[in-house]
Amino acid sequence: MLTGITGITGALALGAPARAARKGPERPVNILFAIADDWGYPDAGAYGSRAARTPTFDRLADEGALFTRAFCAAPSCTPSRNAILTGQAPHRLEAGANLWSELPATFDVYPDLLQQAGYRVGRMRKGYGPGVFPQWPHNPAGPGFPSFGEFLGQQPEQTPFCFWLGSSDPHRPYDPELGEQSGIDPAAVDVPPYLPDTPEVRTDIVNYLAEVQRFDSEVGDALRLLDEHGLAENTIVVMTGDHGWPWPRAKANTYDAGTRVPLAVRWPGRAAPGTVIDRLTLLSDLAPTFLDAAGLSTPPAMTGQSLLPALSGTAAPRGFVVVERERHALAREGNLAYPVRALRTDRWLYIRNFFPERWPAGDPDFDLGLQGVFGDIDAGRTKTQLLENRHRPGFAKAFQLATAKRPAEELYDLASDPHSLKNLADEPRQTAVKTRLRKQLQNWMLRTDDPRAIDPRTDFWDKVEYYG
Ligand SMILES: [Ca+2]
Incomplete structure (x- = not known):
């Protein structure tokens, strides 16, 4: 039964009559969205990287779905994040298509839509942005908390949550000491053919990968908290980055080096363990996915598509993404x-x-x-x-x-x-x-x-x- 959860019951009944009959958790599903800053494909163990150790990402892929062709909507922090939040292509977001801009409050963002449907919403560190948001009560990605643990510590039992775990890793500048301490072998990193293969470049890549690993470790801590609170079975966990890595011809470019991102989704009961999804995917698909998961329909303004059919292997092929x-x-x-x-x-x-x-x-x-x-x-x-x-x-x-x-x-x-x-x-x-x-x-x-x-x-x- 879904009764007793104010605000969410109607939404669930409206969106998914078939889902109510599914075997699985009866409570509305929680959403944990973990996003790195400038973490590009294929820098994760699950993609075969020889140098990056990402046990958390690999675990999510093992226990859920690994997306091999996921792309940001724009290879720049602000428009990419705006597309994630609104589920819309950046060119529809007025000033929001630019870096360091303003997202007009006339655009709906998924955390607000979930909050209106009864979810408790929170965020830590980098959410929307960089940019300004004078018309919003808080960062459009959600009100800020010092940590996921503090957010979870105040979570009422019968209320679903939606949390944005935003890291600033692996954005530049880098701390060379972190790279040295990481133990990553510069000889093991892959230098793509659009860069000069020099010791200096290899060291730069090691420093980047060290921050990738720090992000991975931080998400690992969040998974442990879910386990400790008994929430893992009823929480969608999504782990990705906002666009490609910060190298020449990569970030801010529309080649794959700037646009292709790691993406893993763990959703017990919905994505079978070890699922690999080669279908073209956009990060602007996440907002419709989260709304779909909560039983809400996709607002017509959203250009993204729910990933639920892809997660269950029933999606039609997608010809292209832009x-x-x-x-x-x-x-x-x-x-x-x-x-x-x-x-x-x-x-x-x-x-x-x-x-x-x-x-x-x-x-x-x-x-x-x-x-x-x-x-x-x-x-x-x-x-x-x-x-x-x-x-x-x-x-x-x-x-x-x-x-x-x-x-x-x-x-x-x-x-x-x-x-x-x-x-x-x-x-x-x-x-x-x-x-x-x-x-x-x-x-x-x-x-x-x-x-x-x-x-x-x-x-x-x-x-x-x-x-x-
Ligand atoms: Ca970024």
Whole structure:
């Protein structure tokens, strides 16, 4: 029986008559969402990483579902998190498509919708953001708590909860001591072909992986708390990162290095242990999933899709997902954005750069001090070494890949070129593929009310205030 839980009974009855008959927990399911900051695919043991030790992530995958083709909606903190919270594509969120912006309070976010349905909501550390939220009573990801333990300690027994565990790992800057103490062997890390393979870069990667492991350990503590409180069986646990790793040609880019993320979902009774899901998935699917789990329907504004069918193996194939980009850092004269839409299928990546005359990583001579020139690349050892050696053999190609201007269209065959190094957009034998993908992207943009579908060179996001 679901009676006695004020506010949630009606919602459950409305959304899932069949579910009430399911064998399993009768109480509404709790939601624990653990999100890292800049943790990219495939840096987890479950994906075969030789260097990263992620026992918590691997355990969630073993006990639930591992997603192998999950993508953020935008390779930048604020718009990615906004898409998670609202279940919508960033271009629908006005200023919220930019880094360090403001999310208008007119947009519904899933923690509020769950709270209205009777859930108790909380968050620790990095939630929505970076950005400002003057119209909201608290961070849109939920009211802040010092820790998950403190939140759980105050949890009434008959009330379901929704908690956002937001880490700042593995965002730069890195502590070299943590890297040294991690015991990760620099010889064991994988250096992708778009980076120079140097001891400096390998050390940088070790320092990043050490923070990945710290995040993993922190989520492990949260799982232990669930066990101690007897809540593990009735709690969905989702573990992921907001976008790809903070390296040149990765974060802030729509190649897989910037957009593909680890994702594991443990949901006892719903996702069979050891499930592997290769279906294309977007982090904006999480909001509809959480609402679905609570028996609530998906609001029409949400462009994401509930993952429940995928978790139970009944989802239809998904032809593509779209990731996008507006303004990341202040990296260009006039604070201009570098707008991109990218359509990703199982095999192809088609990219539309709306301003090919602009510099994708930022102007070469525009330096506001924080990130240096090419401000869309986070400052760090790899960037410093790349810039200092940009004219030398062994570095010049990586420098060009990260910073050089790009054509209006890019097309990559990921089956043979997983790192998107060879642009096929001008190859005559790929014209049919390019035309088909271009049309699919344009139709999707129209369908989701993307301002760039009608006015490809709108300056709306160039003019949005930057609060960093
Ligand atoms: Ca981030």
